[in-house]
Amino acid sequence: xxxxxxxxxxxxxxxxxxxxxxxLNRPEKLNAVNGVMHNELSxxxxxxxxxxxxxxxxxxxxxxxxxxxxxFGGGSPPGGGDGRDMMRxxxxxxxxxxxxxxxxxxxxxxxxxGLGATIALLADxxxxxxxxxxxxxxxxxxxGAGDGGAVIWPLLxxxxxxxxxxxxxxxLSAAEAEKLGLVNFVVEHDALMERATEIAVRLxxxxxKAISASKVPINKFIKMVSNxxxxxxxxxxxxxxxxxxxxxxxxxFVEKREPKFVGR
Numbered sequence: 001x002x003x004x005x006x007x008x009x010x011x012x013x014x015x016x017x018x019x020x021x022x023x024l025n026r027p028e029k030l031n032a033v034n035g036v037m038h039n040e041l042s043x044x045x046x047x048x049x050x051x052x053x054x055x056x057x058x059x060x061x062x063x064x065x066x067x068x069x070x071x072f073g074g075g076s077p078p079g080g081g082d083g084r085d086m087m088r089x090x091x092x093x094x095x096x097x098x099x100x101x102x103x104x105x106x107x108x109x110x111x112x113x114g115l116g117a118t119i120a121l122l123a124d125x126x127x128x129x130x131x132x133x134x135x136x137x138x139x140x141x142x143x144g145a146g147d148g149g150a151v152i153w154p155l156l157x158x159x160x161x162x163x164x165x166x167x168x169x170x171x172l173s174a175a176e177a178e179k180l181g182l183v184n185f186v187v188e189h190d191a192l193m194e195r196a197t198e199i200a201v202r203l204x205x206x207x208x209k210a211i212s213a214s215k216v217p218i219n220k221f222i223k224m225v226s227n228x229x230x231x232x233x234x235x236x237x238x239x240x241x242x243x244x245x246x247x248x249x250x251x252x253f254v255e256k257r258e259p260k261f262v263g264r
């Protein structure tokens with residue numbers, strides 16, 4: 001079941017129409033994912049799946065960003081416990097989202113970086129503000145794009161385009177993201193939640209079993225790709241976290257300077 005008491009960094013708004021709005025709520029940190037949020041994201045969609053009151057999940061964010069990626073403010077990647085805990089949760093975030101039989105709509109209001117982009121793009125329907133910016137910025141921190149970007153970006157935009165954006169961390173405007181197939185709709189910023197809610201309500205009021213039967217087979221295909229790609233990409237990401245470049249990037253982030261990478 002999905003209860004607010006079980007969540008600290010995500011606001012849970014269960015509405016009578018069957019739409020549950022789950023709002024990432026660390027606006028002072030641009031909703032960057034710390035250890036608590038990482039854990040909560042790993043079980044959000046599992047709890048939604050088990051809750052009969054939830055017919056559609058609308059994933060939103062407080063403040064001016066959707067999610068700025070991992071919270072590197074402490075000089076290390078997000079996630080509680082040791083690296084194995086973090087990688088297990090990372091796998092659960094992707095798996096539980098893909099296994100959710102209920103429609104998931106994301107409303108992307110601003111920066112969607114790294115893991116934030118992955119979560120937004122794994123939704124069944126992506127609605128973006130015209131102010132949204134998408135990027136998988138793992139490489140900018142000297143680590144591999146292991147938390148799901150290597151799964152969903154190639155499926156949405158094609159292999160070579162995805163490799164370019166994952167290897168460079170280059171940013172995409174909402175208009176560019178729509179042109180390349182990353183998002184379904186781009187709307188004026190002030191109309192974002194209205195449009196995303198409209199879609200969520202339409203799905204919540206629709207034939208639930210038929211809607212589920214239409215998305216589940218497609219997600220099964222994505223899950224097949226994920227089962228092949230994600231274990232390797234996560235293991236390579238974990239290995240890259242011990243690199244000299246990752247240490248340099250984390251230090252540069254804290255010191256507010258450009259990193260000087262050495263390629264190892």
